[in-house]
Structure formats: structure tokens, C-alpha cells
Amino acid sequence: MKKIALLGFLCFSHGVFAQQPADKYYLIKAGKIYDAENNRFVKEQQILIKNNTIEAVGSKVDAPAGVVVIDAGNATVTPGLIDAHTHLLTMSAPGENLAADALMHDDAYRVLRAAGFAKSYLDAGFTTIRDVGNSGQYLDCRVSSAIARGYIAGPEMHVSGPIISGEGGQFYQLPFHVKNQVAAQEYRVVNGVEDAVKAVKEHVNHGADLIKICANSERINLTPDEIAAIVKTAHEYGLKVTAHATADPFINMAVKAGVDGIEHGYYITDSTLELMAEKNVYLVATDPSARLMVKSYKLMGNNNYTTEDAKKEIAVLPERINRALKKGVLVVAGSDQYIDYKDTYGNLAKEAILSYYDAVGAATALRFATWNAAIILNAKDRKGVIKKGAAADLVIFNGDMEQNFEKTLYDVKSVFIGGKMINP
Template sequence: MISAVGKRLAYPKGTTIINLSQHTLTPGLIDMHTHLLFFQKQTPTGFEDGARPPAEERVKRGLGFAKQDLNAGITTVRDVGNSGRYLNVRLKELLARDAKLGPDLFASGPIISPPGGQFGKLAPADSLLIPQEYTEIKGVDQAKAAVLEHIKHGVDVIKICANTYDKLLSVDEIKAIVETAHARNIPVTAHATYDEPIRNAVLGGVDGIEHGYSVSDSTLALMAARHVYLVPTDVSRRRGKILVAGLGMMGKTAQLALQSLDAFHERLRRAVKKGVMIVSGCDFYNDVNGLKWGPSSVDVLVGYREAGLSVPEVLSFATINAAKALHRSDSIGIVKKGMQANLVVFSGDLETNFEKSLFDVEAVFHKGKLVHQKTKK
């Protein structure tokens, strides 16, 4: 816990003094959209392959990814599915044993979705991957039952798919999920990629929207009025080029994919202008071109900066705003007396040299412990 913040503080004799001149100190970063138990190769069956490894292998790999996130300055994550049957709940319990292992984790359990989940056409042999990764529902009764099952298994948040590749949850189904969860103090966030499912999710009472790639001004206004936050999972241009190349896109297809970043930036600016609370989330899960997990997780902040937002705004998305969305404003997201001592020390000045400093982490403190320190050359 942080015991004091200020100038000329009194401290006991023998206290270790750390000189942080030429550095920037921030609260520990919060990533609200992770998939620590899913790692997708860029092959025709990559999505299926990401779900195939045995549970123990996925958990072990997830521990490694969590440590990479911690070393990058992320001290809290919300893991939102594609994690088997409650493997992210198990990962949460393992991480809670030692602050040095990885961030504090808030788990969703399996994503609640329309029949079929987010898989496209599957080979018959792969059909069992759907109930492994998703809780499929059809109708209000199944919607309520799914939430109760999730809560029984110890989830912290409910994640729904308001839309899949070819199906939508109805507003009534979403309402049933939200009412059941909220009655038990569990928030609900919705994967929703275009305007109709985004609006359905907001009308259904969700707390947050994940992605929201294409959304109208009227729906953004509705989100602001109902205090529904947006998690834009946007990559930087540099990392976007790496992903496009890794996916094997070429020519016009690659050009259109990269141009979509401009549309995402425009939607982010509109959301901010409309008064929607923005919360940071990376949505990284790609095994492509040697991309490392931790740096790829914080890269989303570079994407927000490229949209023209100020450094303080961008940092608020991954600190104060994310803490509010987690209902943890009383313990994380800001540096002040009485808060959990989650802190990141970046080399240099984040405000004047954002990208360079962001990827140059000097030290990370988690729950008051020094859990990572840059190796001196």
C-alpha cells in the first residue's frame, strides 16, 4: 500500500532512496481485454489450433504470458475468454499466490454466445471445441442459467458475444444476462463489432463494449448517456503492418486492412467527443513474426496516441478509467495514499517521447514488491 505521496516526506532511517530523475512514474497499467490462454498461429486452422492444446499446457503458457505483461508494466488484467472451461479462473488463482508471477487477474470464464460461438465452419472432428470455448445459449432461460453457472465457478465479469460471424444475441437475451449478473454484483461486457449488436448490447444494459469497430454517433450518444464504456482494441500502424504481413495479406487486401486503422482512429475520436469513457484493452493473441506478448499488450496505447489523443488521455484509459470499469477505483489506477502500490517506472519522459519511453520499462512494483527491474548493460 502507498503510505504517502508528496514533497519533503519524512521517512524512517535506513529507508532505500531511489532516484527517479530522468524517469516517469505512473500507476500500474491495466489491460481490460486479454486472452492469456489463447495463442493463434496464422494458418487456415489457426483459431482451432489455439484452442486445441491440453488445459495444463494452456495454463502454463498463460503464466508465461502473464509474466511478460507484468514486466511490460501491466499490473492488472481482465481476461475475457477463449480460455477453455474456466481456465482463466484457475490462472487467476495461481497468479494470486505471488505478486512476482504476474498481474492481478479478473476472469470471465467461457464467453456466452449464440449457438456456434465465434468459430466459422468447423470440421466434424473439431465440433467439441465450441462447448469447450463458449457457453452457447438460445433464449432467456438459457441466458440466465449460463450466468449462474459462471458465477458458481468464480468469475469476476461476464463476457458475451453480442454478435458472432453470422448470429446476434437478442436484446431480451442480453437483458436476461445483465439482470442476472447485476443482481449478484457481476458486471457484463459485450464483444460487439458493428452498430446493430453494439446498440442491442447497450439497450440490454451491458457495462462495456469490446472493439466497437463501426458505430454510429447516435449509438455513441446512447453509450455516453447510459455510462457504457468502450474498449477499442486498436493496434499501432507499425504493429498493424507486422500482423498484416504475418497473416499473408498482400496487395489491395493488405492496403485495405491498414486503411481500417484510420477508420478506427476516427471512431475513437468521435467516442471521446461524445463523452464515452474509453478503457484500454489489447486483444493480443497472435503467434506471428516473433511478436512478444508484453510489448504487444502495451502497443494498443501507441494506437490510441496515433489517433491524436494526448498522452494524459491515453494513460487515463489504462489507469483511472480501467479501474472505474473494474469497480476498483478505491484501490488501483492512481498514485495516492492508501492505494495498492502498483507502480511503473519508465525511462525518459512519456509526455515528450511516448513510444520510446513506453517500451523502456525501468522497474515495476506490484503490491508493493519490486517484481521487475531492467537489466543494466
């Protein structure tokens, strides 16, 4: 009888465990969608989501019985936003030394704080971010893993681990007795080609998704041979290399050494842009908005700095974006948000998109933060686009983003990530 009972239990258990959860469907009826692939807004579209994937898009789609219908008739639906240059593990006051956060806060504090920053990105409509250093020794890998496992809420993360740099990293004006110690805590300082190769292997072993280098640091820069060795090794392991490079000589040197991308690239010549286009090197343009510039000066005690002052100071930035586009360089959105501007990181990250809007208009500004960003993440057609077969990462913005970009960009109704709906 015991054998019969056990057999019955096993049969029953197999039947229970063999059951598959029912498919979950959403039907979004949108007043407008942003078609990132074709860089345009399209009116009166429906989006059918099945589990974690977009099943259909069109003016009228067939939906199964029991579908959850979402009325977004007065809204704009975009792909989930992508911020390709974030720093979730650090925060500085305006004008503060970059090393202060690492000196004042331990790893546990920074990780717990990053959990809040990650949630703010998701609430703001960012479903994917690319975190590029200033994160201690692989703390970004830990936060990324926690999000992937569902322990904390946040966007999908692609992480670089510690930035690979020359002696001293990016820190300045630190006393001798702490400078090297803090640099070693926050960067992977390399000395020579052999050490550069070892550094990349360490990053691979710790689970980094990409490699970030400093082409120009505070004083001591990586050599062209060191950068070339980093690129060669990273490519052997299937990882891209992106370079912090702000001025043309360093940008040009990094491109010639084989990097895949340039971060910032504030001052860049046409000849270097042509070289970037020839070698398919992308530009992550981390541009502040004029509004954010004014806010920064006010927090530092300068109340006389105006919006017109800001526009004059940053005029070179939209100009170089348009030159990059004309030369055929892929331009990608990145906020470089790590300053405490007394707002959420998610909201502040949108200031970069707002700056692009002033330079290229609504559609192309969104393309930088969707379609183009997905390309550098090797996620083309899966992320950053609303089409059949793409991941169900979407944002519903209240309002008409094409006609009223700034107001609508900051008015999030709902966010979908992996087919799960979040109401901020």
C-alpha cells in the same frame, strides 16, 4: 516440572508468533510522474510506499529512517498499467482459424503457457489485467487463483470464464463433426432465456469476476431477451456484463439490453455513442497500431503492405475514439492480444496504447490504461492512480514519457505490484 516447561514453551511461542514484521518503506524520487486523476504529467515528485500502499506523494515527503531510496530522476513513474481485454489462454498465428489452438493443445499446455504470458505482462508494467474468454472451461479462473496464491508471477487478474454465446460461438469454417464440440469446449452456448440465466449462475459458482457475451457471433447471435436475462442475473450477483460487439446494430442492441460495456465497437454511430453515454456504458477500444498491422501482413507473406496502407485501413478507429470522447463515453484500453507476432504478450499489449497515443496524445492514452480502466474494475482511487491510499502498483519507465512516448513506453526499469519491486 513438565507442566512448568509446557507453560514456558507456550509463553515463548506466543511471544514469537505475536511479533509483527517490520514495515517496508520505499521512497521513489521521480523526474516525472503521470497523475492519472488529473490527466497530466508532474515534474520532480516523490512517492513514499509503505508495505503495499502509497503513503504520500509530493514534491518533498517525510520518510522514516531506513527507507529504501530509488533514484528515478531521469525516469517517468506511472500507475501500474491495466489491460482490460486480454486472452492469456489462447494463441493464434496471423490469419489462423481461432479454433486451432483449442483443437491442438490440451488444458495443461494452455495453462502452463499462460503462466509465461502472465509474467511477460508484469515485466512490461501491467499490474492488472481483465481476461475475457477464449480460455476453455474456466482455465482463466485457475491461472488467476495461481497468481493470487503466489504460485506463479503475474498481474492481478479479473476473469470472465467462457464467453456466453449463441450456437457455434465465434468459430467458422469448421467441419460438422467438430464444430459443436469445440464451441462447447470454449464457450458457454445458450439456448433460450432460462438457459441464459443458468449460464450466469454457473459462472458465479466457478468464481468469474465479470460476464462476457457475444452480441454478434459467426452466424447465430444471442437474442435481446437472452442478453437482458444475462444482464439482470449478473447484476443480481454484483457482476458487470460486457459485450463483444463490432458493428453498430449489435452494439446498439446490446446497449439497449442493458450491458455495462462494449468490447471493440469498431463501427459505431454518433446516436449509439450518445445512448452509451446516457446509460454509462464504457467502450474498451481494442485498436491495433499501424506498426502491428504491417507486422501482421508481413508474417502472412505480404511484404508490400506499408505503414501508410495501415494508417488508411485503421483510420476509422482513432476517429471513433475522438467521437466517443466528445459524446462523454468512458474509453478504456484493451489489447485483444492473442496473435503470435514473435514478441512477448506484454510488449504486444502496448501496441494498443501506442495506437491511442496517435489519436489523443500521451496523457490521455495513459489514462485509458490507468484511471479509466480502474473505474470499470470497481477500483477507482485504489488502482490506476498515484495518490495517498492507493495500491502500490507502479511502473518506473526510463526516460521522459511526455516527450518521447514510444521509446519510453517500451523501456521499463522497475515494476511495483502490491509494494513489491520487480526488475524485469
